[in-house]
Amino acid sequence: MTTFVQLVVVGLSTGSAFALVGIGLVLVYRTTGIVNFAQGVFAVIGGLVTFRLADDLPLAVAMLVAILVAGVLSSVLAVVAVGFRGRTTNLASIIITLGASFLAEALLLLEFGDIPRTYRGVSDHAWNIHGVLVQPQYVLIAAVALAAAVGLTLFLRRTIVGQALVACSDSRRAAELVGLNIRSLAVVAFVGAGALCALAGSLLAPSSPMTYSSDVAITVNGFAAAVFGGLASVRLALLGGYALGILEQFVVGYINPQYSLIIALIVMLALIGWRSRGEIAAAGHQAHAAVHRARVPWPAPVRLGLIAAATVFACWLAYQLAPFDVSLYDRMGLYALVAVGLTLLMGFAGQISLGQGAFFLIGAYTSAILTVGIDPDRRLVDPEAGISPVLAVLAAPVVAAAIAAVIGLPLLRLRGHYLAFATLSLHLIAFSLLYAWDRFSGGQYGISVTKPLEVGGWVVRGANHAAVVWALVGLVLVLATNLVHSRVGRALQALATDEASAAASGVGVASYKLRLFVLAAALAGIGGGLFTFAFQFVSPEAFPVVLSVEFVVMVAVGGLGNVYGAVAGTIAILYLEQKLRELGARDALAGWSLPDAAPTVFSYGVFGLILIVIMLFFPRGLLPALGDVTARATARISRRPSRARASAS
């Protein structure tokens, strides 16, 4: 019995932190329609800034300063996320806040290093009440959460500014007409949410040390709490937070700590599904993604010829590179496969997926497990356990596609931010399962594959592997461009332009979206399947959650829906990442000493910045924008001589 109560007590306190974050999300969403993916960052800022000041200042003052800092930074984020009036869509805002969270992580890493930080809370001594240990800190945080919820509700109902915020969420158009400035109110909402989260973080840090990467779990949990109230109710977000906190503690106590995040995510997905149950898929008139300007497609023979020539060159190049460069080149090809699928999905179906990394992971582990043998006991003793690597690799996309087909059906009914979170959860769940099912998956040690991938004696490794990968990229380009320039391609473009008209033209909207989702999963799957044999090894390290975001960056750079752009974007981003890694591997940079994790996080930070800049200034993609600039420049050049001729005559 005491265990039960103990778990409830701990759950209420962690749940309170989730509730505060959830309330912040609700506040911002209701006022602006934006889901702030960076919300958890402010909790971390709260904790870390308090840590920095806790030695010199009384705790309460340190916390206050932390909250102020968070408030100021929130206002900056607000201005950036709301963007330019009319031009920034909700999807763009999601990506911007995502980018901001990465940028923030990088900066936090630089400033605070990678060791989780904590400090003394209210008191070191826990109260013992009938055998249940209650930390005063728990009581404090639960009380604060309750007070914050009540306070916010009163603020929204009784003060004029609060009422103005509610007015914005009721009817933005009417609020504008009355003379309210939506932008300023958005800043207020963001600042309020940021302050609440910083408060939560600084209260939580004494019992849960924080570091730069703690924000993901916090944001996800906060979102789950907010979904409980449909992103609209402060009270339900509070209840949702408590419920979630208690649920997670039960899982930790009674089942297995490794499952706690997974269960929380599954509950969140169920809630999202329940909240979306009334909505029918699509049938709106708005356009998805970038609708490119007129571009005459090359005739088929020219296109095929060019792709073939480029592919031959790409394969040849694999043999010219130094061995160290080959592995990067190899990864470029593999990621390009994923990017092509994602660009089709995001560009034509208008569906954002932050979970392609999950399918990549599934493909890799499928081929690995099938090769070494499904039964973990047999693996050690029987080298012939498992099937031929070629079959295993071919099975990878099939498994990925099958999973996508099953979860795609309910998933694709979801709107923007729900879909973004749901796909992100996919990756988180897959990643967590690698650890939870470690007997099967090798856990943190991964799986070492001894059987090489070979076709009739020809071993596919090293440069051979890279060549095969790029040959596959060439093939996929042919198939993808064939698809785009076909009856189905036209239907997909009709879908991207105006879903309702597409349906009126006989296009099965939901069915096509699902097919694109499955296709993207299959491409990611085969990329993953081949990835296993690049190093004959897979481990969770290769599939961090940020991988899914990287794919989105690559697609955004290349232009949504642009198949060639996806490949170019992948090359550009991976090359950039490599250079950043080299930069971060140095011990010091411009006076700052760089911690060990710097190389990777540096790149995250730059990705974040890239995402923000692209969404604000080049929403159609960086490469298409460059293409426009060169087109205009060449047009101007070709016009000049004629003007001179005209004036001369």
Place this chain on the structure above:
Amino acid sequence: MATVARRTDACQLTGVTKAFGAVKAVDDVSLSIAEGSLTCLIGPNGAGKSTLLGCISGFHLVDSGRVAVGGNDVTRWPPHRRARNGLATVFQTTRPLEQLDVLDNAAVGAHVRSRSGFVESMLRPPWQWREEQRIRREAGEALEVVALADRRSAPAAVLPLGQLRLLAIARALAHRPSVLLLDEPAAGLRAGEKARLIEALQELKQRGLTQVLVEHDMQFVGAIAERVIVLDRGRVIADGTPAEVRNDPGVVEAYLGSTSL
């Protein structure tokens, strides 16, 4: 037992009601559209015209009543299924596919008359090629009907609004529909463009296509409609030729209103 063949109307609504919350946008409407006719639905703001059209096209599922098109009971069918069975809809806000040329835009309509799926489109077997040629031919024919054939290779993005409307109609014609629905086709058009539109719709009438339009522009309606149905607050308040309807006192009051100030 042999069933007696009846001459089916092109489109038939029986007791159709559609409410949004407490408001009945369409209130127990029954009407039959004869084959080959050109009917206009008019009515003041909020009368329910677009909703009614939506009930026929499938974008609004009716709360009660029956909708039949070409003899089929389509009451529960989603829009794309109705599109595959002889119905075509032209929206006011149809954006063209800007990356493509005019012919390709029209060819989207032929989607319902072709079969290649994802796999075939990627692999391009010979029969897919032949089908593609057929689609392009049919799209070209649709363009000729609306007199846009000379612009078939132009990128759709450069067309002025009047031609975009014609293109949207061509796209609908590529279905080879039996019933064509148009939602405010004349909206935003200049005088010359309206004249071209009238020509196109009259050409379609010559070819025996059943057409149902929602429109506000009464000059336009007067020029083409054989039959005008007037809706007010979800009900049919008048049904006749344009001249009859124009002078119906109930219609005049519904439009111009009345008060006792």
Place this chain on the structure above:
Amino acid sequence: MTALVEVRDLVVRYGPAVALDGVSLTLGPGERVALVGANGAGKTSLLNAVCGVVRPAAGTVRIAGDDVTGRAPTHVVRRGVTQVPEGRQVFPSLPVEANLLLGAFGRSFRTEILTSTLRFARRRSEARRQLERIYSLLPKLYELRDRPAGRTSGGEQQMVAIGRALMAEPRALAIDELSLGLAPIVVEQLARFLLRLNEEDGVAILLVEQNAVLAFDLCERAYVLETGRIALAGDSAEIRDRPEVHSAYLGGGPA
């Protein structure tokens, strides 16, 4: 005498579609002017262009001599023109009194929220007085002051919307579709109220209305809009029986 609202050669486009094709009108201080025409004629576009919701492609909008073309709604509110939008658009979760007070808050709003709040706080007593005034003009609102605006009837919401607009102490009210979705008797009451407001307080009225008869009864002058152009303009008494009005709605007249 400078017109209160002066619109000249206004062109409004939505993409390639032309909603207004060179429209000019004036509203003098204390006048009641109507804008009638069939749906799709461009009436709402005109109002939205005046109030700053939509940026015109060409032409100018002046309020009391100041050029406000293309500026945000908040500027227009400060210059003295507030809109009662089509379909009321009250704030349903907030009580009626909060809806009204927000009308005054909007008037105090500058870019920065802190100064706006302070300014509003300073003007708090004024706002209270305005509130009392509105309650005396529309006693029903006082009864409903604590009820969430979403739970009031259509006619009551129209009153809330009008009250909210009046809280900004405007020189002119721009009303979009007064009668839409309301029972005739309710419309009658509202129209009488507007008449009194105009005669006693000198608030000018620009009424966009589909119900032409109501518009002619209430307003001294009228413009008839037909597919983006002014087809007819003049004193209500003179033009109301002209055949052009009939044909603007129902066609069949001289083109």
